[in-house]
Amino acid sequence: MPDNIKFAVIGGGSWATAIAKMLCENQKEIGWYMRSVYIKEYILNEQHNPNYLSSVEFHTDQLKLSNDINEIIEYADYIIFAIPSAFLYDELAKLTVSLKNKVIFSAIKGIVPESGLIVGEHFHEKYEIPFENIGVITGPCHAEEVALERLSYITVACADENKAKTMAKNLSCSYIKTKISDDIIGTEYAAMLKNIYAIAAGIAHGLGYGDNFQSVLMSNSIREMRRFIKRIHSMKRNINDSAYLGDLLVTGYSVFSRNRMFGNMIGKGYTVKSAMMEMSMVAEGYYAAKSAHIITEKQKRKSKTPIIDAVYGILYEGKEPKKVFKKLTDKLD
Numbered sequence: 001m002p003d004n005i006k007f008a009v010i011g012g013g014s015w016a017t018a019i020a021k022m023l024c025e026n027q028k029e030i031g032w033y034m035r036s037v038y039i040k041e042y043i044l045n046e047q048h049n050p051n052y053l054s055s056v057e058f059h060t061d062q063l064k065l066s067n068d069i070n071e072i073i074e075y076a077d078y079i080i081f082a083i084p085s086a087f088l089y090d091e092l093a094k095l096t097v098s099l100k101n102k103v104i105f106s107a108i109k110g111i112v113p114e115s116g117l118i119v120g121e122h123f124h125e126k127y128e129i130p131f132e133n134i135g136v137i138t139g140p141c142h143a144e145e146v147a148l149e150r151l152s153y154i155t156v157a158c159a160d161e162n163k164a165k166t167m168a169k170n171l172s173c174s175y176i177k178t179k180i181s182d183d184i185i186g187t188e189y190a191a192m193l194k195n196i197y198a199i200a201a202g203i204a205h206g207l208g209y210g211d212n213f214q215s216v217l218m219s220n221s222i223r224e225m226r227r228f229i230k231r232i233h234s235m236k237r238n239i240n241d242s243a244y245l246g247d248l249l250v251t252g253y254s255v256f257s258r259n260r261m262f263g264n265m266i267g268k269g270y271t272v273k274s275a276m277m278e279m280s281m282v283a284e285g286y287y288a289a290k291s292a293h294i295i296t297e298k299q300k301r302k303s304k305t306p307i308i309d310a311v312y313g314i315l316y317e318g319k320e321p322k323k324v325f326k327k328l329t330d331k332l333d
Contacts (some may be wrong), residue, residue, distance in 0.1 A: 008076030012039050014052040016082035018143035024062050025173040033072040040065045057303050070097045077229040078103045085110030085280040105135040109191040110284035111291035118188045132160040138191045140246040142256040149175040155243035157181040185233040190244045195285030197221035199263035200311050203321050206267020220253050220332045224281040224307055229274045259285040269322055289315050306331040
């Protein structure tokens with residue numbers, strides 16, 4: 001791999017800002033696309049993102065900022081998408097330049113609603129990008145702790161080991177440790193599913209369930225995740241690795257978890273609409289719950305998914321959380 005590879009981040013949220021920070025530890029210049037002209041100009045003038053991780057200061061001479069996604073796509077060789085999955089389709093619709101010959105990494109933890117596909121599959125099927133040019137960046141890693149430079153671990157998955165190593169090397173620094181994986185499909189589905197389970201954990205907390213129940217819920221969640229992923233993409237993987245179990249635990253328990261926060265509000269009696277309006281960030285698990293439900297329906301319930309079913313029933317069928325969780329407790333062990 002050449003040393004002059006150019007990297008770019010697509011997105012202006014907290015995770016995009018955290019990834020930009022990591023890349024700036026290793027690169028003289030990175031491309032960075034965001035929709036908001038205001039945020040772009042603010043960063044150029046004040047050296048930090050006004051809305052997300054505002055404690056992170058950037059040297060603006062390291063940033064090639066643009067509100068034109070085509071300019072940044074054309075600039076970079078390795079492109080990291082870090083925007084909510086619900087917005088990806090509309091952003092890609094702006095493209096007039098080709099993604100072919102680009103290496104695409106997804107840091108998006110959700111399903112593209114318009115296609116019902118995880119991000120890697122969406123790029124492969126809709127943009128004909130070969131899987132060896134598609135990768136995944138996953139946790140366990142909260143953007144807020146990256147901002148604080150607390151030691152964090154990232155898994156980089158790609159079918160092409162050299163590309164995974166290249167990305168891992170350029171995200172690594174004193175407070176970021178990386179490992180690579182060839183399980184593109186499994187790690188991306190795990191990143192999507194853990195958000196649903198974090199909503200479940202939040203609902204349980206909002207309803208007044210304690211730590212004892214939470215531990216049982218998380219234990220059942222990782223087993224449910226294993227069954228779900230195995231049905232879709234069977235290969236040798238250790239579900240207890242950090243990319244699966246570790247990411248599930250931090251998203252289910254952390255105070256920084258927006259999905260847990262969203263679930264907690266639902267458990268306390270908020271409607272879905274009111275909880276969404278009060279949150280400043282997107283809870284990916286809301287969209288993931290619908291996509292996962294559709295997948296299990298297509299599988300004709302070959303995989304037992306009581307926790308996904310419970311969350312879907314509350315969020316999309318208007319079922320009362322207290323009654324749903326009372327029934328769920330009888331299905332867990």
